[in-house]
Amino acid sequence: MKIIKKTLLTLLFPALMFAVMLAITASSDKCYVDGQLIFLQADMVRQVLVNACMTVCVALAIWLQLKNGRFDFSAGANMILSAIIAGNVGLQTGSPVLALLTAVAVSVALSCFTAAMYIFGRVPIIISTIGATLLFESLTYLVFGGAGVRAFYSTPGLSVFGRLPGIFLPTCIAVAAFVIFVYFTTQGRKGKILSNNQTAGVNIGINEKRNIGASYIFTGIILGMAAVIYVSQNTVTPQAGLSTSGIMFSYIVPVFMGMFIGLASCDVVGIIIAAIGMEILNYGLNCLNLGAGGTQQIIMGVFVLGFYAFSGQLGNIQALLARMKNRRARA
Amino acid sequence: MTTKTNPAEKRSSFPAFLGRHVYDIAAYAGLAATLILFLIFGGSRLAYNAQAVLQTSAPTIIIALGAVFVYSMGYMDVSVGQQVGVYAILMIMIINAVGGALGVVLGFLAVLALALLCGAFNGAVAVWLKLPSIVTSLFLMFFFTGAQFLLMESTGTNSISVPTSLLRPADRGAYNLLLVVIIVAVALAVTYFFRFSKLGKYTRGIGANETATAQSGVATTRWKVIAYMAFGACVALGTYVMLMRTGSAGKGTGTGYAMDIMICLILGGMPLSGGMKSKVSSALVGTLTYVLLTNDLTTMGVDLNMINFVKALIFIVIILITCRRRGGVLPR
């Protein structure tokens, strides 16, 4: 019974999103080509799935650090740099698998660098990750002559991880990595404790440094997956001026919403569901020719604000319920 | 967040002094270094370079000065860039519509009003809806990005402009002087309100411990709003100063200001957590360091692809010195 309720609650969001977008698109003649509604075409399913996979990977990477109390600014830069290196390796060797492995290796290495800078530099996380971001971005101009990667995604043999069904492999690895770390490893558990009371955690003997190291290794793995998907779908050009944070922010909305939707189940599911929902929204907007440009941005903004506001209030509601429960218990 | 000043440092021995002022020393050292490089490589066109630096840094300095209030509360605003963009576009539109000096005045006032409104929004809504302030500013970022895009779409071009003669004295000397005057004026004003009035003392208090500040009788919400509005005013002014330069604006106008300001303040030794250690000088020192650095690297003829790398390294070195937290758990 409870399970069913939870599942329903969880699926509510994308279902709602679908219904709304369907209604809107159906009522706009922009979305009809010779009489049939393009919103309801196979293309939609494919696009939503493909984009959702990408979003999930990045969102999980961000969330993994965020739930441990660290906002990692460098995730985007890490992904782009890994993507460029992996892409070029892939192009030279002609092997997508090798590209994937490279992506993971590089991105883990970069994550470890970020972690090391944080641990040994003892600089507040935001500042140190901004430093890392600037460094990684600058490296994108130095590797492979600053040419980025162009031909990777367009070489069918290489870009298997950017299309259905190949894209599911990296995505599943990413999700698995997240779940294993957070729910099954000792370090994941310790991370939860540290994030809730850093000092106490350290006092009762958790090695903070090792813990951060571990969490960043897993973040690296997930980002590696994101990188290989990214390079399998886009031309990747060098970035500068923290523009990678923009790339990262474009995937962050599902994180916020995931936290909220996850309340009904667990955060991973929440994020996946949120990603799917968001992509349905995006696809709908594309049908209305609002995909790129101002309107979409504004809608995004409203989403961020709305969801945060709502979950903020939700916190109070839960607290109230808890208090009432306690009182009943006391009585 | 901030390191314990233990009694040892109270005895004014020289090493203790160093220990206490390591932030400032490092920050000023950075500035000195870039300045020396500037003098060396500025070469024949030193005078020209000086005014180039002045013009480039002016808007950033002004906005950064305003940002000091926000950062001292431990908050940051990621929407500045897009705000600047939209304000610039609006100002030009209004000037073109109304025309003449009147247009300039109206344009500025309109933008100022809007900026203050956004400030109020940033401050108040975050409190009312119990949101982390970063979220409201994220929202504003998305919103203004969209607005800027739509506004430019409506014009059907990627750049609209007004003759700069409307905005500033045609004579370079006068123009530069005007810039200096504005910067000094803003710097003095901000220093006054930050050091010698309730505003600064309260914002720092909020940054250091909001509850305790509130229980000392500070209407935190109101002062947050005021702080953000002060920031807004500086953004509006900064936008105008930026416009003085080019007289034109487009889709990308203002891009990167938010991040630049953050980097500048960090370079200037501002603790992102806010609190009592926040200081106005960080805006001036940081921005000048940053702008001079860029100028140096070009005049030194550093390869285009290397410039960012060098900048990154310098940034990392400086933060490792200025932002290092000794002892205790790792800073969040």
Added chain:
Amino acid sequence: MSSEVVIEVRNMVKNFGPTRALRGVDVKFYAGQIRGLVGENGSGKSTITSIISGMQKATSGEMFYRGQPWNPSTMVEAQEKGISMVLQEANTIPDCTVAENIFAGRFDEFSRFGLVSMKKVNEAAQKMLDDFGISHIRAADSINKYGFEDRKLIEIVRCVSDDTRVFVVDETTTALSLEGRNILYKLIHKMKDEGKSVIFISHDMDEILEQCTDLTVLRDGEIIGHLNRAEMDAPDAVQRIRYMMVGREIGEAYYREDYDTSHLPEVALELEDLSFGPIEHFSLKLHRGEIIGFGGLSGCGMHEIGRAAFGLEKLRGGRVLRNGREITNCHQAISEGIGYISKNRDREALILEASIGENIVMPSLPALSHATFISPRAERDMARKEIESFRIKCSGGRQWVNTLSGGNKQKVSFGKWTAKGSDVLIMDCPTRGVDIGVKQSMYALIAEMKKQGKAILLISEEMAELIGMADRIIVMKDFKVSGELERRPDLSETDMIEYVI
């Protein structure tokens, strides 16, 4: 003392910068005893225990644990070797399960290849809870479900096990209500009987005298002397111990001496039929020159009353009146001349990362500000005045508060309101974790305030303090007033206790 020496400390020195916390201490702790450690704040009692239990390292000196040289690097190591410590401040982790709290540091014991089995963890945790006879706490629950009391108990469960040989209780009881304390007392006596060694630190003299088998007094990082049970039972024991602690004659003038409960006619603060949170229809009139005390267990609602009177609580019904004007928030309260000293000093009353001066002037800034200008000199003078009148031990107004000892911190939070010249003062546990010397001066100050016609709401968990200071004591229980007591010479804690429980 025939029983074996469990821990021996030889010539232990500990310096924080220039301040010398321990100056060559020698002390032995024996099996089968409950050793009380008393001394003013900064006398070094916590420093010793924290070094023994691996929280920090000594500057010099050596330790022996059951004959072997002993220097643990972490609390965990010490705990594994059988030395555990519970601290005063809450040390549990919110939003985690009870089990996670108990085994936080020790997941690896339940994991293979770094993969942990929460099932095993929960089972083990539940077993421990049951062994302690607190089965009402379920291991798998989120700790947020449990109150302060239970969390403390969980902490104790976390650090005490069968192979614990030395158990350090560092001011834990101040945070516990009576039932909590009793569980703890039972535990330490059980351990004593099992021939283990308990080190018990507390500010509550009566508690020390009741529970401890032996007593060691420290002052300024040195051992002043030891008392055995017999000496502790001597009639003048309390005076003697206080003398040893303070190093000078405290005299009888500890609490208020007069029994004049009269007060001026004007009502300074009126709580009119307040309903908020779990509290229903609470009313109270506080007059000028009156001290009203609030007593009860920590969870009885008295703290909430204090917050409400300062406008910090959201009221369902009723209103707080001052000079006929309604107080709806704390800014108004302050401008109406109400001051509030929070129980939670470090988080609510003081800005730790700010100078003494900045803290003291904060509430008075509006007064100091003339046409937006606040003269630095005016600030400095105001700060200096308070620092002098309270004799705050510091290098000057620019020293940071987080470098002060508990007592001096509390002086600063008093200074805020005297500087502001507030006429109504709401004090929530003003002497919590403050040593006798400072306590005495504060009691004197409070008495002085009464004379000046200030109105005082004194909320305290120490009955002796209330009996010693208040004109009228309101005892609360389960968010209701359970009794009222007038000030009188023969008023005793036993009179009060019946209303408390």
Added chain:
Amino acid sequence: MKKLTKSLVALMLVLAMALGCVSAAGAEPKHAKIGVAFYQDTGYAVVATKAYLESLSEALNVEFVYTVLTQTDEAANVAAIQNLISAGVDGIICTMDLGTNAIIEECEMAGVYLAGYLCDYDVSYTQNFDRVFKSEYFLGTATDGQNPDDTTIGHTMLSSLLEYNARAEKPLTHVSMAIFPAWAFPSQETGAKQFVEDVAKYNETNDPDILVDELDPALDVLMFTQMDTTYFSKHTGIDGIISFAAGTSFVYPTMVQAGVDKDIRLFTTGFEGGEENNFGTKGTQTFQQNMVSAVESITYPLVLILNKVNGVTFPDMPETAERISTSQFCINSDEDLDAFMHSIYYTGNAADAMFTPEQVLNMTAFGNPDATYAALRDLLAHMTIEDLAK
């Protein structure tokens, strides 16, 4: 036939230069420092241009400083230019027309010359002609392809399409278009109209008809963002895309994403690398036309600036600065691609450049007294794929 004449003219030019060489021997040019402000910081054009310029530096006694401009932020551009001036340049070659008013003001102040390449300076040309083109410090620009006022790209596109249909076993009969907004590339809108008209004409006389979806402003105008996949749902049944907008970055990725790259042929402008794998008869055969301007067209602004620096000028130098069209490499067959892949644009190797340093020196007024503006200008009309093929 056309080919022949072109090559003849070119041959004559080269001869003229060879002669010039002799006469010009000995004239030692002044040292000059020139700033080059690119429109992007990476990519073939940038690499090739740098390689080309560096190869000239010795013969022309000139050193180069590089920076990059943005397409959207005037203030940033002015800052970049000011930094160049700070670096002590005598002239600046820009590839972006944004904030030009302020930029030219800087140049006038500092006595630095400004000229353009790969850029039509349309906004300045149409709106601020007096301010920019009449300034004595603005020397002119070499457009990236045709000027908006003499656009031919529509014709080119159709001819490429027909060439393809001629050789393909399955000719294209239904195409859609994609362009950049008019404010950025006015010539593309014109080109699109041109193309539609040409097709209409063609259909009158030929079978099977070619169907062209008409331009949907909401969908087919790319705001410098990738086309979105609904494009293919909305242009159902197309077998070709005529993308006046740079297709490799903005159209092709979407085609791949939507999995239509095997079934739809792409005729587009620009070349960014990677196309060669799927060009003509190779790979998925998606690309059937790419167009780029030779990086050597930078010779035009370069020579004009160097003349000024050396205080000489062409006898036939026009009064006010001009913007001149450049011919483009129109790559629409395997042979073309092959030729292109041996050009400096692709290899980034100065040895593959169309002009040797000596030849360039001979285009300058100080390197060769007989050099003329007309000759220089004429060069830019002879940088076609045919010229390469030789």
